[in-house]
Each structure stands twice: as C-alpha cells, then as structure tokens.
Amino acid sequence: MTRPARAALGAGLAAALVVAATPAAAQDTHLARNLAATCANCHGTDGRALGDMKPLAGMSADKMLAMLADFRSGAQPATIMHQIVKGYSEPQLQAIASYFAAQKPRP
Ligand code: HEC
Numbered sequence: 001m002t003r004p005a006r007a008a009l010g011a012g013l014a015a016a017l018v019v020a021a022t023p024a025a026a027q028d029t030h031l032a033r034n035l036a037a038t039c040a041n042c043h044g045t046d047g048r049a050l051g052d053m054k055p056l057a058g059m060s061a062d063k064m065l066a067m068l069a070d071f072r073s074g075a076q077p078a079t080i081m082h083q084i085v086k087g088y089s090e091p092q093l094q095a096i097a098s099y100f101a102a103q104k105p106r107p
Contacts, residue, residue, distance in 0.1 A: 021068075032099040035092055039100075048106040058105035063099035068093055 039056065047056030056064065069076050070076035070083070071085045088096070 036099040041077040056100040057103035061101040064097040
C-alpha cells in the first residue's frame, strides 16, 4: 500500500472510531460512571481509595491515560493493571479517565 493510501486509511479509521463512540455515549449518559465503577473494587468508590491503595479521584485525565498506556505496553511493570487495562477500548479508557478527573479527592 502506498504511503498516502495508508495515511488516508488511518484517518478513515480514526473518524470511524469517533463516529462509533458518539452514539454509545449519547445512549447511556451514565456510561462513564458505570465503566469507572469497575475500578471501585480496588481503587475505592469514585476512585477515593482507602488505606494503601492508589486513589484515582482528581487525577488529571492525561496523567491517567499515560499511566494506563504504560501498563498496557509493559513500560510500567505491574502486578495486575497490565491485564486489567487490556479489557477496555481506548474510548472507554478516555471516558473512565475523564470521569475520575472530575471526582473530588478524599480530603
Ligand atoms: C483487582 C484490583 C484492581 C482493579 C479492579 C483496578 N486496579 Fe488499578 N491498580 C491496582 C494495583 C494493584 C495497582 C498498582 C500497580 C499494579 O501492581 O498493578 C493499580 C494502579 C493503578 C494506576 C496507577 C496509580 C498510581 O498513582 O500509580 C492507575 C491509573 C489505575 N490503577 C487505574 C485503574 C483503572 C482506571 C481501573 C478500572 C478500569 C483500575 N485501575 C482497576 C489494582 C486494581
């Protein structure tokens, strides 16, 4: 495949992802909260962790997405997060990160 053709394909795929993500978000206004709730067993309700667990509430979305990408790639060694992060699509992780960024950290 020629380089411009590949670039065009990439742009088309990116546009398709955006289009695919939009109706799902519109259908379920609680989607981000529901996805973020799957992290609560370990990171606390709304990311307000207790004890030694890492809190997620109030973490900037960019920081969280960077950490999750490092878990996914293996750049950041982990006991469990490298597996967990593989269970979510990129749009789902973005929704989760935005949700936690908007939560107030535990005082
Ligand atoms: C089964 C328990 C468990 C679940 C569920 C879980 N995590 Fe984690 N998380 C951990 C552990 C343990 C660590 C420390 C790294 C490691 O050893 O994997 C961690 C670390 C992290 C970190 C790095 C925090 C820091 O300050 O270093 C982020 C970000 C994170 N998790 C996000 C999430 C998100 C988002 C979800 C839900 C999609 C989630 N986690 C679900 C156990 C969990």
